[in-house]
Amino acid sequence: MPSIPRAPSPKMRMAKMPALPENATDADINDIRIKAQREQLRMVEAEAERGTRRKVDPMAVTVPLLALHIPQRILPLLQKGKIGVAGKVSFREVLEKLKDALHFWLASQHPVIPGMKKKPKLWHVYDIFSVRSLSAKRPLATLRKQAMESYIRMNQIEARGNLDELHAQVSEPLRSQIRERILKRGRSVVEWKFHGEVEPPKCLSLRMIPSIGIADLPESQAAVQQALFKFKTKQSLVIRDARGGSTIAGNDKPRIVTDYIVFEHKNWVPGQKWLPKAQMYDIPTSELKSS
Incomplete structure (x- = not known):
């Protein structure tokens, strides 16, 4: 099989050897080679100065899940006599609140939280430590409302099985998980209904990265924020056959669901909204062990 000529690498151009005169001597040839090598070295150094990072399509960047935290209750551990575990959990909860406050302050320097304006470096302490607050006067009040609306919309999209809406309203990896469930159920008809809140939506943890290092983007546009919300609601789910008649699973009786x-x-995404990205699961207090 004949060999296929390779295209030159886009990362590095090669210095061209100039055409040799007909009467070139060995000394002339050697001098030309030295000049070509010097030119190649100059090009390598120039490439290094421009940086070795590849150009990245910002729209294709996927950020991993940050170190978000579901708070653990101390009282059940004390009631079961797990004093050592309770002490470690209590200490960890204090650290998590401090982390939330720090990341909330960082988020205020590149504000994308609805209704929040850039805050001075010496921000009110009560606001910094208000990540888990349910008060309508605290900075996260609008985001909590929008998160609930997005949570309801996400469940409605899954029930309808609309993959185009799913792509626009849910981020990865949760998008792929919902898509898999939609495809797995086939032509079954899903009826999902929201019957109201048991508790107001609550932000449990907040993390942000000031800049993820995307080339050619200013730092203020290269930031990413993630927030963990708890939803405790009443909802019902019924799965019927393809004709929408016989019930395959579920019922229309509301039940309490915690997500x-x-x-x-x-x-860096123009017009970006806060989108559902992932689902986390609580660890029962009874399973916590000292280590």
Whole structure:
């Protein structure tokens, strides 16, 4: 099989050897080679100065799940006599609140939280430590409302099985998980209904990265924020056959459902909203062990 000529690499251009005169001597040839090698070295150094990072399509960047945290209750551990575990959990909860406050302050320097304006470096302490607050006067009040609306919309999209809406309203990896469930159920008809809140939506944890290092983007546009929300609601789910008649699973009786959903905002995406990104699961207090 004849060999296929390779296209020159786009990363590095090669210095061209100039055409040799007919009467060129060995010394002339050697001098030309030295000049070509010097030119090649100059090109290598220039490439290094421009940086070796590849150009990245910002729209294709996927950010991993940050170190978000579901708070653990101390009282059940104390009631079961797990004093050592309770002490470690209590200490960890204090650290998590401090982390939330730090990341909330960082988020205020590149504000994308609805209704939040850039805050001074010496921000009110009560606001910094208000990540888990349910008060309508605190900075996350509008985001909590929007998160609930997005949570309801996400469940409605899954029930309808609309993959185009799913792509626009849900981020990865949760998008792929919902898509898999939609495809797996086939032509079954899903009826999902929201019957109201048991508790107001609550932000449990907040993390942000000031800049993820995307080339050619200013730092203010290369930031990413993630927030973990708890939803405790009443909802019903019925799955029927393809004709919408016989019930395959579920019933229309409301039941209490608790979900922990991570929302994400990418500053570099034009018109970006806070989108559901991932689902987390609580660890029962009884399973916590000292280590």
